[in-house]
Amino acid sequence: MTDTIDVLLATYNGARHLDAQLQSLLEQTHQDFRVLVSDDGSSDGTQALLQGWRAHFGGRLVLLDNPAPGRGVARNFEFLLQASLQDGIAGCMAFCDQDDVWLPDKLAVLLQALRRLQADVGEHQPCLVHCDLAVVDGQLAPLHPSFARHQRYDPAHCSDTTLLSINQVTGCAMLVSRTLACQALPLPPEAVMHDWWCALLAAGGARRFVDHPLVLYRQHGANQLGAKGRGLGSRVLRLLRDGPAVVRRVRALGQATTAQALALQARLRREGRPTGWVQDYLDWRARRLWWRLAGGRRHYPGPVLDRVSRLLLW
Known part of the structure; x- marks a missing residue:
């Protein structure tokens, strides 16, 4: 694997x-x-600001012409993945x-982690590594030292099955292999977000968490996705403030x-990869409430x- 990394901005x-x-x-x-x-x-x-930075990067800042602007962040990243794969320079x-804001050793640490993962599972497997973030x-004043703990996630032990219900892999904290990028494209309409889709495609042990914050995850009013508190108090407060909207979002x-799980199943079949774990999840989702209670904690x-x-609204 080449050491060259394409940073997709x-x-x-x-x-x-x-x-x-x-x-x-x-x-x-x-x-x-x-x-x-x-x-x-x-x-x-x-765009003018980006033009002004080009000289600082010595030719390494490449401004691409988005062929269909206005489609949203997931499609923008899909276009960037396609562009990276087409010229074949980067290995991840x-x-x-x-x-x-990225801490200075972010790329170095994640590249080393990706190399170790590929040594364990094979260089041609769809691999992904990701790190924690400081909120x-x-x-840039500190709010919480760990995004994972702030969200009450456990990315190091998050199973593939759990990942079908909730994404614990943050896009700006991940490094993906070229093989994974190839399997991720094209991004299906059912993909909730590009990072979640990539995380699901790294199923089967080809995903590894670096339990160290390497990104300053900025929270502000214009965030596409923010770090909302997931504690009981925060949840109850949101429910009291806007209960109907919360119910609609959960549904x-x-x-x-x-829909994303069905699309994933189709993509895994295309790649000749096992799909039984996805079917087990879909079977569980299709059961009546009382039957779903038995497997709720596992899923x-x-x-x-x-x-x-x-359990009540899905």
Whole structure:
């Protein structure tokens, strides 16, 4: 595997925080990388800002022409994956959000972890490694030292089956192998998000967690996805504030995860990979409530309130 990494940066009206992210890329200890950028139709000067940074990267900041802007973040990252695979330079890819900050050893640590994983399971397996994140506010002041613990996740022990119900792999914290990227494309319409889809395709032991925060995960009003508290108090408060909307979101997630699981099953069959674990999950989801109670913890070992809401509303 080549050591070259393609950093895939999807931008949209990110001028406010983009300087800090680009500077953090320049400060990486592993310097064998390119930054492929695709903008989704910004109107705040993001594209001009990117042009101004090109000289700092010495040709390693590549601004791509998004052929269909306005389709959203998942399709933007899909386009970047396609672009990376087409020229065949990079051996692995890292998704990059415009408003975060990477710690200097992020790429080096994840590349080393990916090499170890590939040595264990085989270089041609679809592999993925990911790290923890430190949650910070809009000015990078600390909010929580661990995104995983803040969300009450356990990524190191998250089973493939559990991952079908809830994503515990954050896109900006992952590094994916070229093989995984090939199997992930094209992104099906049923994929809830690009990072979740990639995490599911790394099933069968080809996914590994680095229990160390290597990203400053910035929380602000314009976040695509934020780090909401998952404690009982936070959940109850949201339910009291806007109960009907919460119920609608849970129901919608139930429908989306079923559709995504069916799409995953089809993709695994295309690649000649085992699908029994996905079928077991779909069978469990199709059972009546009382039968689903028996396997609830195995299929979704999350907080009690989450388990109850999924059993009742999915």
